[in-house]
Amino acid sequence: MKTWITICDTCKREGWETGDMAQTDGESLAVLVEAAATGLEHVKTRRVSCLMGCKGACNVSIQANGKLNYTLGAFEPNAEAASGIVAYAMAHSESETGQVPYREWPQAIKGHFVTRHPPLPADE
Template sequence: MTTWITVCDTCKRPEWTETQTGMTDGERLAAMVEAAAVDLADVKTRRVSCLMGCKSGCNVSIQAHGKLAYTLGDFEPDTDAAEGIVAYATSHAASETGQVPYRTWPQAIKGHFVTRHQPIPSDDQSE
C-alpha cells in the first residue's frame, strides 16, 4: 500500500525573506523530499498549498488508506529533514497499521510530530 508524503509548498519559516532564494521554505523542502523519494515504490509525494500549520512551518503529512496518519512540522528546509521524513514514510508504508516503533524513528523527525489521526472507517463499517 502506498504511503503519501504531502508537503506544504507555501510554508515560510519566521526568518524567510523573498530575497533569499525566490522559493518558499516549503518549496525547498518539497524539492528535497521529492528527490529523496524518487525511486521508492511504496512512497509517493505531492505538494499542496497550505496545511494550515503556519506557526510550525515547514509542514508535512504522512498517510495511507487504512492506517494511522501523522502531521509533522517545524522542519528546517534541509536534506537531513527531507531524508528523515522519507525514511519515516518508508517505515510507515511497511507497517500494517502505520504505527512505527519510536526506537526506529530517524533522529531528524523526533520532536516534529504535531498530530496523529485514526484511519477513516471503511464505508461498510457502522458509525
C-alpha cells in the same frame, strides 16, 4: 500499499523575508523530499498549498488508506530533514497499522510530530 508524503509548498519559516525569497521554505523542502523519494515504489510525494500549520512552518503529512496518519512540522528545509521524512514514510508503508515504533524513528523527525489521525472507517 502506498504511503503519501504531502508537502506544504507555501510554508515560510520566520525570517523568510530576509532571504532571497526565490522560493518558499516549503518549496525548498519539497524539492529535497521529492529527490529523496525518487524511485521508491511504496512512497509517493505530492505538494499542496497550505496544510494550515503556519506557526510551525515546513509541514508535511504522512498518509495511507486504512492506517494511522500523521502531520509533522517545524522542519528546517535541508537534506537531513528530507531524508528523515522519507525514511519515516518508508517505515510507515511497511507497518500494517501505520504506527512505527519510536526506536525506529529517524532522529531527524523526533520532536516534529504535530498530530496523529486514526484511519477513516471503512464503512458507515
